[in-house]
Amino acid sequence: MPVYTLPELPYDYSALAPVISPEIIELHHDKHHAAYVKGANDTLEQLAEARDKEQWGSINGLEKNLGFHLSGHILHSIYWQNMTGPKDGGGEPLAADGVGDLADAITGSFGSFAGFKAQLTKAAATTQGSGWGVLAYEPLSGRLIVEQVYDHQGNVGQGSVPILVFDAWEHAFYLQYKNQKVDFIEAMWAVVDWQDVARRYAAAKSRADVLLLAP
Numbered sequence: 746m747p748v749y750t751l752p753e754l755p756y757d758y759s760a761l762a763p764v765i766s767p768e769i770i771e772l773h774h775d776k777h778h779a780a781y782v783k784g785a786n787d788t789l790e791q792l793a794e795a796r797d798k799e800q801w802g803s804i805n806g807l808e809k810n811l812g813f814h815l816s817g818h819i820l821h822s823i824y825w826q827n828m829t830g831p832k833d834g835g836g837e838p839l840a841a842d843g844v845g846d847l848a849d850a851i852t853g854s855f856g857s858f859a860g861f862k863a864q865l866t867k868a869a870a871t872t873q874g875s876g877w878g879v880l881a882y883e884p885l886s887g888r889l890i891v892e893q894v895y896d897h898q899g900n901v902g903q904g905s906v907p908i909l910v911f912d913a914w915e916h917a918f919y920l921q922y923k924n925q926k927v928d929f930i931e932a933m934w935a936v937v938d939w940q941d942v943a944r945r946y947a948a949a950k951s952r953a954d955v956l957l958l959a960p
């Protein structure tokens with residue numbers, strides 16, 4: 746039995762159009778995300794084999810692969826749920842929609858929603874090579890932070906919990922947006938599901954002592 750499995754999409758391939766085309770969603774989920782799931786499972790098997798044989802010559806590569814594939818699987822699993830059709834998504838979190846705690850946390854951490862949106866847009870759109878823009882709950886301070894993630898796993902504050910992720914890899918947009926990565930990231934805001942982000946914020950905050958660093 747594999748440890749990790751590919752989650753079903755919470756909508757059909759065309760649900761995010763015109764922001765993201767059905768062709769991109771199908772390839773992205775069924776091929777790219779699936780490859781990270783397989784990579785994480787394969788790497789765990791290879792590590793088990795290394796332990797059995799006490800052969801550690803590939804340990805550096807295996808640990809790197811584990812971080813890469815596992816993080817890819819986790820970020821994509823969040824990514825699909827962070828989005829909803831343009832009819833239901835977008836705008837900004839509002840107390841009237843039941844997501845006032847998230848709205849307050851964004852304002853408290855970034856000064857304003859506009860400031861937060863500008864920072865996350867810039868962080869995602871200026872990734873060098875492949876990466877992500879991520880809004881994360883940072884449990885030591887109890888604040889929200891924006892991270893510019895390299896590949897799937899680099900440049901991350903340990904213990905921070907991703908709650909809104911923008912995939913800035915070329916596979917996420919190139920078939921539709923060509924080289925206009927910033928246009929893709931700006932369009933993405935129209936399909937953000939703030940209910941999902943708020944649910945993730947509440948869950949992360951409720952486990953705020955997870956690092957056990959406070960006295």
Ligand code: MN
Nearest residue numbers: 777912914917
């Ligand atoms: Mn991706």
